[in-house]
């Protein structure tokens with residue numbers, strides 16, 4: 038972002054660049070073993086990591102991790118980091134949770150998977166129904182897989198091709214949602230996609246009910262897929278009445294509605310679907326419930342489950358049906374972990390405690406901005422906070438992206454890392470978790486203040 042950003046004028050860009058350089062150098066000096074391991078790794082893995090995000094999300098050389106405990110992980114050079122990224126919300130109960138470890142250990146010793154159901158799967162589905170309202174559930178390995186199956190079912194049920202998503206979205210690495218709007222045209226957002234993969238996706242501004250109605254009125258939309266609050270472009274909250282409007286319009290035009298809670302299930306007990314009284318046709322979730330074990334799910338209404346049950350592709354000699362499922366989906370291991378997470382860890386009181394920590398984080402950051410007369414605000418929803426580089430919170434993706442000032446974010450991340458705080462990925466914000474304490478939150482806020490003091494014009 039250019040330094041003409043209207044609300045970052047108090048940042049001294051020369052000092053920021055110098056600080057970044059100094060902190061980058063200090064960081065490299067702290068991680069000689071990681072740097073050596075990377076040299077070895079580069080011979081056999083692109084970027085030296087098993088999956089590109091492990092290097093690409095950070096603007097520093099990748100760390101190689103030795104272990105984790107509670108809210109901390111420790112790299113191979115024995116540097117400990119208090120984690121506010123939490124594996125992009127996959128590890129919101131912290132590392133090495135005893136109950137999770139015991140459940141996983143028990144199930145591994147008995148067999149991780151049989152390609153057959155266990156009683157845990159029934160208990161998990163019962164618990165999800167009680168928490169989130171929808172009666173029927175299916176399981177995958179990742180929210181990307183859940184969204185893929187939901188889109189397929191919605192197309193089949195409605196016999197329509199199109200899906201609608203909102204600007205600032207991320208719904209996983211599936212072709213239909215790797216799409217962006219360019220001057221009113223849907224175009225592929227990344228390389229290597231099938232020709233025409235964006236042809237049946239329309240991207241609309243979040244909070245714009247008029248645009249949504251215009252699109253739905255064409256009568257070809259199978260599914261509206263949205264997060265309850267958009268979490269992948271900082272944080273965009275729905276305006277009052279937005280979700281009620283989306284539900285009303287989708288019902289009026291015969292379109293199904295999916296609420297993607299891949300992140301926001303960590304924000305409130307039963308997700309924001311329950312907290313805000315939403316009534317979608319599908320819910321997608323994942324990440325946090327497996328605590329690192331691949332596990333994701335989608336819920337559906339009775340009416341949709343009825344169609345799915347009658348038309349599944351079950352290889353019984355009848356015509357081919359709906360293609361759902363995968364070899365490792367819904368494994369005994371994942372179900373054992375998810376059950377303990379739901380029944381023993383992600384309790385209403387745990388969510389309450391984390392929300393209090395999230396409030397402390399957001400009010401701490403707000404106070405830091407106010408004391409320095411920065412015209413910024415702190416994002417806040419449940420445990421999530423972050424740096425909104427404007428006085429008003431964004432209403433849509435376009436406004437949300439204005440806070441992605443990567444010069445500022447990258448310098449802050451490495452500054453925080455050198456002081457033992459692992460900050461959130463650039464498009465998110467720091468998030469409180471079950472394993473954090475008030476002292477952890479206060480420490481993060483103090484380090485954030487120290488960073489700003491180093492780069493604000495005197």
Ligand SMILES: Cc1ncc(COP(=O)(O)O)c(C=O)c1O
Pocket residue numbers: 125179180181182207208209210264269297298299300323324
């Ligand atoms: C809202 C949302 N949906 C889906 C996904 C995809 O999840 P996964 O990477 O587990 O497939 C993500 C990942 O960040 C997400 O934020």
